[in-house]
Amino acid sequence: MPSTRVCFQRNWLRAVLLGLLAIGLAGCATVKVTGPSTAGHTYSPAFAQARDLASKESTLPADQRAANARAIDKLLAGLDDATLSADAAALPAGDPLYQYAGHALQRRGLPLPRPFDRGAWRFDAGNRPPAEGDGYRPPVKLAVLLPLSGSLAPAAAPVRDGFLTGYYGESRRRPEITFYDTAMVGAAAAYAKAVAEGNDFVVGPLGREEVSAVFRGAQGTVPMLALNRASVPPPAGNASFSLSPEDDGIAAAEYLRARKAVRVLVITGVDEGLHRAASALRDALAERGGTVVESLDMGGDAASLLARLQASVQKAGQVDAVFLATRASEARTIAPLLASAGLAGKPLVATSALASGTGKPAEDMVLDGIAYPTEPWTVRGVSGLPSAASVASQLKTARGPAARLFAFGYDAWLITAYLEKLALDPNGSVQGATGTLRLDPVGNILHTPTWSTFRGGMQVPLADAAAR
Template identity: 35%
Template structure:
């Protein structure tokens, strides 16, 4: 992009010293006012054309209106047209704010062509932007410009940006920070974290990343409990109301969570005070009424409700005098002073994608079913993979009622331009044009699917799936077909863990542990631990739970990193440190 090379050296000097020829403010012409109205209405393409018209009829303000036209084309997604317009702009005829906006737009165009170095040259000198109304955009663009060459510095920029964001934007930004830190080697993460001060915006993210890998926290990053903004008070667990659906369509799920919560409570010899289990019913109104009863009875902490609809309705009610540990994620942000904890398909998909990115396997083919859980897992995987520079090359959607999926697989490979022919000898090395397969289907379908994938010469291609692949009460003989396939799931379902009730003992006495409800039992175990083992701890520090490594982020949401397992001779095994594994062993 020649424009950047021509304009950048002059423009940097102009931005660093006030330009006497540029007016400090402008009075818009009638045409420009009409264009601004179109822009505010979201009619960006029409606004761009109107600004060009205004520029052609207002010679003195021509450059400013062309800049607004370019910004409008940017919002409309027409980056190339915006670039062409910028060739006609004289920076000397812009005021200071307009010069800053021009510099930001030039940097964004550089990023669009993956010219990170040019974007850094444009952005780094703009220190005045840090105190301007364009601060958030400047930080976001700088983070993007640095994330490939210095992920830790980019994470610091995004952490600074996070202080200016709200709601979903802030959550997405936090996930981007977690992905950047996860991409660092152990040595780089440790040495970089030691450079942080105790109140650095990146502190909580760095602490979580270090503890998740089992590293000690540098002294300057440690905090006393009183300094940390945790939603749980030391007295909160003295009287707990457990709001769960013990009637209606979610009764069995509610009972499994209840049993897990109480099992953790009884193992701790009753520590944690009084617990009352309250039926939250089968709809959102019943859950809100159950919360109000708990508050009226003087309980200091509410755990629940369980359904997404009930949690959303409770958070939207706005009247929450008693702290809540909600057992699902709502569309609304978690209110300040409360927490949410969830087992979501999106989180499992994201964990699988994180595993792929860590191992340098960014090109993925996905195989999913049509149900809600599979589709949500796919969404989480795609979002995490693409944010980390990966790509889903194709999605095979199968009907789990069928037994032959080869036509569906072949059609997706053809559409993606990938080879479909298999070698005559399946053990001959074969390059399929992608790095790994993501699977989100149930065990019965997976046992049919995996051998059919291998018929396409994919015996040595790593495969990773969600917890849908594993039935804790399944038949190991049938699961031999899945040997070598990895999946993300709650570690307690496979191994007994320190500090938790022994699953091998409980499974002989509790019905929920013999089927899929075992995950909800483990979820209940962790809900109790979150309340009773974090009162004096740093919430950002990751700790081993039944459902994975747990930490609490700055929004009150519990972050969960499930464990990676692999099928070996039909039985799940925890994956040792190293690469994804095929049936033949570790892969680099």
């Protein structure tokens, strides 16, 4: 199978990347670790109940474990920050509830009292040199699996260029990189070839089904950072990073929880991804003690849409906030109708799709006041990476909607270089282009986005919603 060996001599790479400004890696946040568990601690009733459920998890049939996990998450979601932190810190080492409690703390941006159990993680493959003082410890020989040809190549190009921008911006030791074209023989075969050629870490593949296929066969071999969520969890010692629609729904649930909005009306657009975001919001709200009181699908003219919206509001009763899982064009249709339906003054939250406005303030003014998650790089900038406008002026793969995938690729490099820190430091994080990056207990990379809104039809960051 063909592979692309990355080196400075490649003309295309010179044209794409070497013209960029000198780039340094984004720094890692300072961390703070709490003291040891408190002896004689009395757990809160909900936490004690969650602990009992967690202790029985290993004895449950497989088809009952998901429901048990949801029940645990819901109990923990009802605790205030101080109680959750104190109860989690008091858990003894090896307690099965700690993975759940630690994950709940991560979602709230709170510190972990101690690291997760990462016994299956290996960081000495390839005889890596010791980590630098800031946690930098990249692989020795790295494989990147992307569809470099075929129909998915346009989506892969900004991911590749963002990754290489971070890679070449690092002045310290860097791994040898080989790119493998998954469009040629498939992701599973590309992974097998990468393993056979002695790579000690793999980044990719990009497609959901590709990731699932590789995860099912990757156990016990070379660890990887998949660039999508799969239908199965990452095997122990592997990680997964994505900008999935579900992430938008989860981020919106956290945003609303912080504002004590527990009864949410959801309006959903026509895209399948938007329905996935709405479903993720529903599940995340339920875990955090909230609920979707009514759902409305877009469709029809403005008059019929208003009538259905009014009926939904009447049926829902109290509504604390509205979640718009819609395209920007659909949001421009529904936004003027909200006040007429009795929702004036309610917090309005959308997915990252809202960022695709028209670029014309006169038309986008209707979106004023709607909060939506976005990448810090595109609205605030991040340390070590030139501004989005500067990079876009030199690389077409960083312009318009592609900028999000470019930021995603850049962060994939950061995760690769700092994965040991993210895995073993209880509160290790990296300030990336897509947000603050952390690793959850099962190997999923969490990225806390920043939040923006429209003001006078212009996209502006929300001053009180910076990435944690």
